[in-house]
Amino acid sequence: MKIGRIVKVSGPLVVAKDMDEANIFDVVKVGEKGLIGEIIEMRDDRASIQVYEETSGVGPGDPVVSTGEPLSVELGPGLLEAMFDGIQRPLDAYMAKAGNFLSKGVSVPAINREKKWDFVPVLQVGDKVTSGTIIGTVQETSVINHKIMVPFGIEGTIASIKGGEFTVDETVAVIETAKGNKEIKMLQKWPVRRGRKYQDKINPVEPMITGQRVIDTFFPVAKGGTACVPGPFGSGKTVVQHQLAKWGDAQIVVYVGCGERGNEMTDVLNEFPELKDPQTGDSLMKRTVLIANTSNMPVAAREASIYTGLTIAEYYRDMGYSVAMMADSTSRWAEALREMSGRLEEMPGDEGYPAYLGSRAADIYERAGKVVCNGGDGREGALTFIGAVSPPGGDLSEPVTQATLRIVKVFWGLDSQLAYKRHFPAINWLSSYSLYMDKIGKWMNENVASDWTSMTGTAMALLQEESKLQEIVRLVGIDALSESDRLKLEVAKSIREDYLQQNAFHEIDTYASLDKQYKMLKLVLSFNEEGAKALKAGVYLDKILGMSIRDRIARAKYISEDELSKIDKVHEDLIEDIEKIIAEEGVNNA
Structure with a gap:
């Protein structure tokens, strides 16, 4: 292969001449140390190369050699429990060879060649x-x-x-x-920018159960679906992603820390090995692959990290597994795209992002899906893609969020006001949506309870009505409301605080099975029905709201999964107590 020569260095962008034998997307070795780079543009014999390592010390005249192969990842046993950087260099092996800080030009095989x-x-x-x-x-x-x-x-x-x-x-x-x-x-090896092949794509109808009540009840994501979690700084995007990685019922988790803080990846590294997997009882790391490209790592590798994670996720999907991929955050990926586009002197689009931002975002999200795998045995695999978006200042009209919303089917909009009130997950139930709701609703009715969709519809209607009633309260005060409307406000508050709000760090409340969610929601809605019945019988609202059973309803979230019959007992006691105060009212009136 002909050796090219560098003519320009601009940060991670290197321009080399005499590269007429190379092809677009070829991996090249840059400079005397052989830094890894990828050709992203060809003009005559000049190649524009994005280098995945720090380019200080590289200058005009240094050699560039093409490998003749696209950027690829190694696939095989040894991926699980490992932590890689954005271009699949194993960080443990890297540290053993080069020390605690990334050194340039160090070559380490992605998968251990010595282990049998x-x-x-x-x-x-x-x-x-x-x-x-x-x-x-x-x-x-x-x-x-x-x-x-x-x-x-x-x-x-x-x-x-x-x-x-x-x-x-x-x-x-x-x-x-x-x-x-x-x-x-x-x-095996597979080029990261090309999706792995499959036999057929299937319509996803089964939910990925996350154990987060606001998601599973109101805004579920299908196995093989796509979702985005946009929210301003401090609204809990990363904690939501961690919860989904920990408790989602996917068999394999691929977590990509793309341009995020190093201490957040440290939290993942410290937590996951200690966390007991609810499905197997073993460490969660036994079925997890971590890809870390933190904010202080080379920016070009950040753009590649999402593709690296997707290819590994597709590989396990092809085995017939259900895979969940978390990307935190796609905004940092888009910023890396913008930086490289600027250095290439391309015409900028909205807010400086390249004009092809939307198509690149679609490329990565469209690789999710539920498929019939190749091989002829009819096995099915699913890849669920959940991407966090970090809009500057929480402005959801910015280009990355808008490009993402055009593609994904689930929108979990995080609200800074809820986050400041310590309401977790801070997903706004009035602005979020899930386009899988109809299909998943049928699955829930068949597999959880026949009245699941009617219950969730009633609960959402109460929350929407609460929003309207709060406007009246703000204008003229709560005394202007009827007793039935004031009861609705109290029930909506109970849905918000006793049902939707969870404690990610509480041993029991961090996760709720579908059975527990159903029993809890039925309990809150029963209080609404029974309370309305008592109001019609002439019982004063204050007496209904002062019932001691309300404390037990609020504490239902702390009942463990193996004691769910206690929630049924609270439900029975609620009906009994309401009947008692209705009977007392009848005696008093008599």
Whole structure:
């Protein structure tokens, strides 16, 4: 390959001449230290390269060599429990080789080449295989069985296959194809900017259960769906993402810290290994991949980090797993895009973002979905993509938020006023929405309770009515309201404070199963129904609101999952107490 020469260095952007044999998106080695870069623009023999490492010390005349391959990630056993940077360099191995601070030009393989894995074949000699066919398994962690698949583009008959302990780059099978024999290893490579192929895309109808009541009840996201969490500084975007990563019922979690504070990634690293996985009882890290490109890391690698995470997530989806990918935050990704666009001297769009911001955002969100995987066995996998957006000053009309809202189907709008009141999650129930509600509502009615959608509709109607009644209260005072309207205000307050508000750091309240959510919401709405019945019977509102049972309703959120019958007991006692005060009113009137 012909060696190019640098003619210009502008931060992470390097321009090199004599690159006419290179192609767009080729990975190149820049300078004497061989810094990793990617060609993002070609003009005649000049290539514009975004370098994924600090470019200080690089200057005109230094060599540039193309590898002839696009930016790719390594896929195989060893991804789980690992932490990578934006271009899949393992930070533990990096630290062991170069120390606590990132050094330039250090090359470390993404997946350990020395560790041996126990490969268990599931096929035998003579079996026909195609792209995506599972030929064997490896117990990657105590909770995840890694499925070794035939790489794309290979089809034929198994000529040999053997079990035993192998490293990822040793041959475990040989496939006889029309073009000769192909050796199959446990290690694959895939270009990050191209979505992995699948057989068919399915309409997602099953919810990803998060254990966060405001999400599961009012704004659910489907397995294989897309959601965004926009909100101003300090409104709890990162904590919401952490909660979804911890408690969402996805089998694999890929968490991308894209341009966020280093201490937040430190929190993840400290919390996840200690956190007991509710599904398996093991450490949550056993089914988690972390990708960290913090705000002090090279900006170009920030743009690549989302693609790296997506490709790893698609790989596990292809095994038939349900995968959740959290990107915190896509605004920092867009800012990296804007910086590179500015250095390329492209015509800026709104607020300096490139004109192609919308199409790039669509590219990453559209890679989510529920699919029938390749391989011919009909297995299904799902990739759910949840992206945080950090609009400057909380302005949701800014370009990144608007570009995202045109693509995603779930909008969890965080409200700074709720956050300041210590209401978590600070998701505004009046401005948020979920376009999966109708499909997921049917699933909830069939799998949780037949009256789920009618209950959630009643609760949302009460919250919307509360908003209107509060306007009247602000204008003329609460005395202008009828007793039935004042009861609605109290019930709406109970929905907000006793049901929607959760404590992320409380052992029990941090997560609520669908059964618990149903019982809690039914309890609050029953208070509304029974209270209205008592008002009609002539009971004064103050007597209804002064009932001691209300304290027990408020404390229902702290009842553990294995004692849900206690909520049923509170419900029975509520009906009994209301009947008692109605009977007393009847005696008094008599």
